[in-house]
Amino acid sequence: MLVKTMRAALVVAMTTAALGSVSMTALAQDAKAPADKKAAPSLADDPVVARVNGKEIKRSDVLASLQQLGPEAQNYPVQMIYPQLLEQLVQSELVSEAGYKAKLQDSAEVKKRLKEAEQQFVQQAWLRAEIDKRMTQDKLKVAYDKWVKANPPQDEVRARHILVKTKEEADAIIKQLKGGADFAKLAGEKGTDGTKTNGGDLGYFVKDQMVKEFAEAAFAMKPGDLSQTPVKTEFGYHVIKVEDKRKQTLPTFDQAAPQLRSAVAQDIAEEVIQGLRKGAKVETFNIDGGPMPAAPAAPAAPAEKK
Structure with a gap:
């Protein structure tokens, strides 16, 4: 096997x-x-x-x-x-x-x-x-x-995020967003990954496409929700906003x-x-150049019950 x-x-x-x-x-x-x-x-x-x-x-x-x-x-x-x-x-x-x-x-x-x-x-x-x-x-x-x-259709989430290095930065961003700041604009100003040029938009994704902590947080939210606390992953601290949820179309x-x-x-x-x-003559040898050991015989089929 x-x-x-x-x-x-x-x-x-x-x-x-x-x-x-x-x-x-x-x-x-x-x-x-x-x-x-x-x-x-x-x-x-x-x-x-x-x-x-x-x-x-x-x-x-x-x-x-x-x-x-x-x-x-x-x-x-x-x-x-x-x-x-x-x-x-x-x-x-x-x-x-x-x-x-x-x-x-x-x-x-x-x-x-x-x-x-x-x-x-x-x-x-x-x-x-x-x-x-x-x-x-x-x-x-x-x-x-x-x-x-x-592969039956899975649930998908469309979300934006703002990735920063420290919890303090993320907390400050959440405070600004609760005060009415525009998410996409802040993502462009504060984000540290490639999504900043697109307002933090990650597009649609299924749960296993993201690291565990991020996925669990995003899929627990409803469309329009903003993460109330920063989400920590191996990449840093994320502020997440869920834009939409849908069933995946195959x-x-x-x-x-x-x-x-x-x-x-x-x-x-x-x-x-x-x-x-x-159709070829193939000769294989052991790693030391010696003869290869014989392949083990297949186990015998169990006897039928009478």
Whole structure:
């Protein structure tokens, strides 16, 4: 069982590398996104978000770095972790620049790793082509029906927040809000995370998308409610205002089809790889180079009662 689980994990990793990762939770949220006054930016809109010694970092670079993180990080609203993602890209560019100045691109170690990377890209390209040949609408529809059955609609909250470093700051903000101050304006002035540019708006989210303390506080409130005391999390102290509550709307098949490819692709990839293995001569040895121990025999089926 352990070997089978590990093999499946490796197939998932290879398929994800070939096709890219996706979040069905985010798609479910987008299926019933509110109509904003301003039109959402188009995919072609890719502004520069930083410059490092003249080299541009664009928004698409930030989103690409998010895709490389684990599923838990991808569930957070982008605005909340944007500053950390951007700083990571800035630091990466600084280190790369220093490495090129030191001519490390010509070193034997780097050339070896480039060859290894080439091999990975060839693997991914071949696997992607094989998956595309075997992908069908029927397989996608079966995966969709299975996903819908396993994911009944959840409750969602739309909230704004103001994140600050200390409880004293948060208490002062709550006092101002109770005195009639505008929440969005204060978020822009006092907030310390990426949502400050959007009035603290986190959009709609389900409970398990947020850290426990924040989620419990937000889901216990009613639309229009303001948190009476600061909510402490690993990020700092939050002042929360709940804007709306609703039942999550699941995506239609047409909306989900592009994302369902990832799940179906994993099944196809495992089938393809097993086919390659059956037609190949594969010899495996123990970690010390000696013979591999024989696999344990499957337990005998219990005798039928007469």
